[in-house]
Amino acid sequence: MVPQARYLTGNKEDIKEFIDKFDAPTEDARRIGVLWSGEHLFEGTVETLELLKGKGKQIVFVTNNSTKSRSDYKKKLTDMGIPATVDEVFGSSYSAAIYISRILKLPADKKTVYVLGESGIETELDSENIPHIGGTDPSLNRIISNEDYASIASGSSLNPSVGVVLCGLDYHLNYLKLCLAYHYLQRGATFLATNIDTTLPSAGKLFAGAGACHAPLVAMMGGTKPTSLGKPSQAMMDAIEGKFRFERGRACMIGDRLDTDVRFGIEGKLGGTLCVLTGVTRSAEDWKDGETVPSVYVDKLGDLREGA
Template sequence: MQTVMNLVGGGGASTPQYLSGDKPSIDAFIDKFDVFLFDCDGVLWSGDHLLPQIPETIQMLRDKNKRLVFVTNNSTKSRADYQKKFTSMGIPGISEEEVFGSSYSAAIYISRILKLPEPKNKVFVLGESGVEMELQSENVRFCGGTDPSLRREMQPSDFQNVANGSLLDADVGIVLTGLDYHPSYLKYALAQAYLRQGARFLATNIDSSLPSAGTLFPGAGAISAPLIQASGQEPLALGKPSQAMMDAIEGKFQFDRKRACMVGDRLNTDIEFGIRGGLGGTLCVLSGVSQKEEFLEKGAKVVPSAYVDGLGDLLG
């Protein structure tokens, strides 16, 4: 369990610096970092709407030779899917290698850190193709996921066959949940049975809600909740603000955390992720979920080192 404490800034700042319209401070802030980790939704775009001057800001940072990593908790898309999304949103030139999603984070954790011995190292997936594609990219075996046969109605015989194990894959040693747009009773029953047999319980992320069309829909944490409730177990989450994701990002990109800055719109995921990771700085953008009142008020729990109204303000 995490200690109850206030999380301040990164880089030791106790009052966040407001950068919008202050060119000298912007330049000084940017100069402090070699690496920028970006949340996407609420920072680069809002739903299907590109925010102002985003391509230009990204290009400015590239011109200054900054390394850019786009960090997303959306598990339904693979890095390849995400790269296409950047292009379709009007942000050209982002490579698949610059994207780091929670599905990829989970795949890396399973293949490079957990490393369960053969043969009981197969993953039962509650999630969409983004999870499957990233597991494939790390040569991790899996079942469940988008398998259409698991979307069927639960039959009376299924109760027997889950209970006697004949519907279970004996190689499953891990249950990985993410956002699944096709939940079914059968999938939950199978996942619960695997957990009861001792499978490890992982989640791509546990965001309870998914912002879309200007409102909130059930997120990965909501869709995983039946399994948490039925099993009485909590999964290890591999998306923001889990430090397992930060470790995976650092393991892949090899950078000095003190020269890295996390940019995001949510205090309790993005900014907390950067602060707990010991990054040199955190930048909150006010174009998404969190409001400045939340970190400016006395006793605020999570305080970024700086903030701007929108990411485009970094152009000065």
Template sequence: MAVPRYLTGDAAGIKEFLDKFDVFLFDCDGVLWSGDHLFPGTVETLDLLRSSGKRVVFVTNNSTKSRADYKKKLEALGIPATTEEIFSSSYSASIYISRILTLPPTKRKVFVLGESGIEQELRSENVPFIGGTDPTYRRDITPEDYKLIAAGDESLLDPEVGVVLVGLDFHLNYLKLALAYHYIRRGAVFLATNIDSTLPNSGTLFPGAGSVSAPLVFMLGGKEPVSLGKPNQAMMDAIEGKFQFDRARACMVGDRANTDIRFGLEGKLGGTLGVLTGVSSKEDFVEGDVRPMVYLDKLSDLLAGQ
């Protein structure tokens, strides 16, 4: 396996590398910022790429935010961005449902386990849904519920539901899991915005979207959802469908070998760029099973190439 090229401090190498690409797909946390801390030089680096005519796309598995929410988050950190530059797993899932899945006309409704980001993106694609942040579902299961669910009563199990979409749900509960399970048993397509097991916050880890689908996978005897987030290629297909770029002229930038770099490699992008400001270490990039084409100490090292 090729050893990735280390480009920090190599101005000519950086310039040559940048010239190969028209599109840069960015993982965000660990690359542009960490938690609430913007890395120095992030804004200038993005400016350099944009002013050189490159397209910049922010690719995030965060399903709790819509693209509009995420734009606000970027701007709050000081990064100018347009909604069009943002590609989230909630948007990816919405596109997949509206444009790729073929559902019978009577089975177009989505039962959502997740937060408002998913709801907003489903609305933007005119996909009908139930569940999500509806407070009706934020309650304990009752003895009556068991009977109604067992009987397939339409007051609890909407016969138009043809998809169960699971993202990160901070309001996960027993009733929602029971309903999602029964919808899938009755034939609904099982989708996940992403299956990250954990969610970084405050320098440690919390349950991720994959922990919300895990009980369903276990109840269903190991049946996995189709994931619309990194590193699943359904997300790359959706990005390409939207931006119509040449994969050979695109580069994925990320801090995690096993998700970001894998996502770019399996997507057969022209390049992959690893940075050492996040999860993966130099050893991961240089000796691991999944290696980027080039790597840098930090993203802003690209500024040497201007």
């Protein structure tokens, strides 16, 4: 039997019942979708978050965007008029840093991370005291040279302490950085990704996401994929649970994407999943194949105010 999603907009009692059921809604904080689109905050977003907090709910803003650190994201939320603390933000870069420092057992001589990505990753690795190279190192923003070929092939320009290659979205992606990452993987480094989204919305269209940035490595490795530390990977859910220690049955995932957000909540066995129709998912038609069906849905997050 295909599961059914309950439509809450306009049903005050159902909304109240829904809100009462949960302690810790986890909010999808991506740029377009749940809270805002571009620079436009959806109507009622702030009031809804205040309503939920007023009822004692813990809010966690969960984002796959690896380019920003938690404090970058906290600033973005505050700038948009949404009160938030750094501890309420859980990004895929932080998720990866937690995974590397607390779950992955790296040998003492292989603790360095080679980063293919932006400063958000570096900041979060620093917060867990994880040594790293690559990333925003300006000396790598150049064309590969004949000397590079020789020194990479011989290993003389490779750092022998690299035990992890961590890939996120990299606006500074280039051939040299990809070849360095590949050679670390060839020498046995663990292949991690902050997330595997191949595209990312911007200006109303799609642009290259983290999954596109590490696709050359997957191709060179004969199809071997990285372990993802972002939604819908349950490694991220485990990391969130490890930090917030909430009861899964009393937590709800709120998001606009079926394949990442809703799936993340269902596979994590949360008590509920709420889909908003302000982002990628536009109507109940989108889950009619029965593959990933949210437990409830509303037109916009602000509709939860009806349950005040």
